[in-house]
Amino acid sequence: MKRLAVFVSLFFIVSSIWVPVAAAGGKTLEELVRDQIKKSGAKSRLIGVAVTSHKGTPLVLLNADKPFKPASNMKILTTVAGLELLGAGHEYSTWVLAGEGIVGGKISGDLVVRGGGDPNISGRFHKDDPLAIFTAWAGKLKKLGLREISGNLVADDSFFDNERFLDGWNPKDRGKWFSAQISPLSLNDNCVEIRVVPGAIGKPARVSVFPANSFVSVSGAPKTVSGKKVVVVVNNSVEGNKVTVKGTIGASAGTWRGHLPIDDPALFFAHTFAAVLKKQGIELGGDVVRIGGKEVPGGGSAPEKSGPVSEKVLLEHRSRLDRDIPIINKESMNLHAELLLKTVGNKIAGEGSVAGGAKAIGKLLDEMGAKKTGLVVSDGSGLSHNNRVTARQFVSVLHAARSKKYYELFRSSLPVAGVDGTLKKRFSSKRSLVGKVFAKTGYIRGVSTLSGYVKKNKQVWSFSILCNSFPSRSLSQARKLQEDIIGILYASMQ
DSSP states (O other), X not given: OHHHHHHHHHHHHHHHHOOOBOSSTTOBHHHHHHHHHHHHTOOGGGEEEEEEOTTOOEEEEESTTSOBOOGGGHHHHHHHHIIIIIOTTOEEEEEEEESSOOBTTEESSOEEEEOOOBSOOSSTTXXXXXXXXXXXXXXXXXHTTOOEEOSOEEEEOTTSOSXXXXXXXXXXXXXSGGGOOOOSBOOGGGEEEEEEEOXXXXXXXXXXXXSOOTXXXXXXXXXXXXXXXXXXXXXXXXXXXXXXXXXXXXXTSOOEEEXXXXXXXXXXXXXXXXXXXXHTXXXXXSOEEETTOOBOTTSOBOOSSSSSOXXXXXXXXXXXXXXTHHHHHTSOOHHHHHHHHHHHHHHHHSOOSHHHHHHHHHHHHHHTTOOOTTOBOSOSSSXXXXXBBOHHHHHHHHHHHTTSTTHHHHHHHSOBTTTSGGGTTSOTTOGGGTTTEEEEEEEETTEEEEEEEEEETTEEEEEEEEEOSOOGGGHHHXXXXXXXXXXXXXXXXX
């Protein structure tokens, strides 16, 4: 048995260092990459690199099995898991339900809105009107004759667990749009827009919240001064959605806009929907509550279950996954990645949680023939510093995805070097690579990553370059090294 173990170990050692000979000076491609890392001045132990050929042959394996923080490269695993395990045609659903339906223009009981993780109940596909879907719902309910709801408007977010701000996220980012809280009932990317319009010089500016609702309160206003300079400071409480605005704004500056994440997205969703219903003449007799929630503003508390909730569906809204994949990857939208991770966790592992999503990603690696050793899934977006992925795991998934029906959708969702997304301003010094690199960028404190595909003629190579523990001032060095390495790969391709 010991002899067999030695043989296996030797096999992996040999296979991990085998690479084809490159044209430059008889050096292997792996040696060329190693030389480039040394030339950059970076510490090789802080960098993981894996590259496979068009046919999947390992070409470069440097620290390839060492777990690194992936930053937003984590979105590769999340989106491929969604495409592989749910299918590109998966539909997120949101339901509006009532007990006995509408009788005599009235719902005698609660109106329930049940979330299924839809990321795009917003203005994204509706001419930037975040209330477009709510307005359509209210219009349909009105056509059904609804004039009054005697009970509560209940936000049912039980499709996910109640962990909305994840472990491993920086607490200092809690008030920033890119770390918006997670809920299966999400509206407007779970953010509000603060609008500041200058008034007369010396007078307070006009401050408003959009979409308008009673769930978010705003106090204070910047002072209007001469000129165009804007110094607006917005603070919001961690809990309670109390926003204060101060500073100065130039009288000729125009409207200033800022985005703030809200606390308890499901209640934000329901309060905003209630406001739209009221505007359409549909009165709510009870309160806005959340199933399984804490105490809610205005008195009362959400029940664990609002009695036996009937499954009579009045409305159902659907949204396709394939439409959201480019938003997650090209725009690097953290919230949407988290919604997908918990959704795939619910559907595959029966848990609408990060733990459920981690099980689903483990299943993905099994199906892709990749080892799970060292893998730690702490979120779906890569915002967490607790995630760990190896470069080999990334290239295994990237290469395997090329044989799937969803490959073109996935590849086209990745930023393109010098063209769009988070790579639009990259590769400016390597014009030959513009339009030839399709890859996900990644950045959190001390981390810069880049994983994806490089294409030359009919050849497509998969690569992953993970740089960790770099001082912030050296992250530009990491990005340059990534581009230099890909330049070496491209030059070696046929």
